[in-house]
Amino acid sequence: MISGGGSNMVKLVESMSGDHPARPCLVLSNIAGAGGLDKADALGVETATVAHKNFATREAFEEALHARLEQSRPDIICLAGFMRILTAGFVSKWEGRMLNIHPSLLPKYQGLNTHQRAIDAGDSLHGCSIHEVTALLDDGPIWGQATVRVQKEDTAEVLANRVLVQEHKLYPEVLRKFAAAQQG
Ligand code: GRF
Numbered sequence: 001m002i003s004g005g006g007s008n009m010v011k012l013v014e015s016m017s018g019d020h021p022a023r024p025c026l027v028l029s030n031i032a033g034a035g036g037l038d039k040a041d042a043l044g045v046e047t048a049t050v051a052h053k054n055f056a057t058r059e060a061f062e063e064a065l066h067a068r069l070e071q072s073r074p075d076i077i078c079l080a081g082f083m084r085i086l087t088a089g090f091v092s093k094w095e096g097r098m099l100n101i102h103p104s105l106l107p108k109y110q111g112l113n114t115h116q117r118a119i120d121a122g123d124s125l126h127g128c129s130i131h132e133v134t135a136l137l138d139d140g141p142i143w144g145q146a147t148v149r150v151q152k153e154d155t156a157e158v159l160a161n162r163v164l165v166q167e168h169k170l171y172p173e174v175l176r177k178f179a180a181a182q183q184g
Pocket of ligand 1: 081160
């Protein structure tokens with residue numbers, strides 16, 4: 001599930017081949033026309049949009065989201081640059097089968113603006129985490145982390161791009177482990 005450019009989604013889709021235990025079944029965006037949708041099309045993966053702004057309530061949006069996902073019957077959901085907070089009601093239907101990538105070394109810096117917060121705190125290390133999605137924001141069991149060094153002249157944008165490189169390596173590795181564990 002994406003909301004924007006889908007660079008993490010591309011890496012995930014490209015990684016699912018050969019002996020990888022998973023295959024992509026759908027790329028779903030909550031934003032119509034998100035750049036990642038064209039990338040998914042080019043990769044031959046089915047796409048769908050469930051635009052949250054078309055729904056009066058969060059619950060109505062999530063009901064439509066769940067219904068569309070059910071059509072594709074995924075075994076695993078990967079949130080990749082998906083920028084909506086999901087309610088406990090929605091998460092409870094997929095708990096244990098949903099991963100998210102968060103650009104910080106959780107449990108540090110849950111929520112937004114993680115790179116600026118790491119710079120402001122004077123951290124020498126920063127990075128990204130992949131965790132199971134639970135009802136609490138950015139709080140579920142962690143399946144993998146990658147670290148980067150913070151340079152003193154870093155801006156949030158420079159640091160974010162350095163973290164993104166690690167995200168692109170980490171997420172496919174974690175998905176392979178998670179899918180293999182799910183298959184038992
Ligand atoms: C990334 O910075 C990631 O940390 C966050 O969403 C951003 C965009 O990801 N989760 P993508 O390029 O859309 O995969």
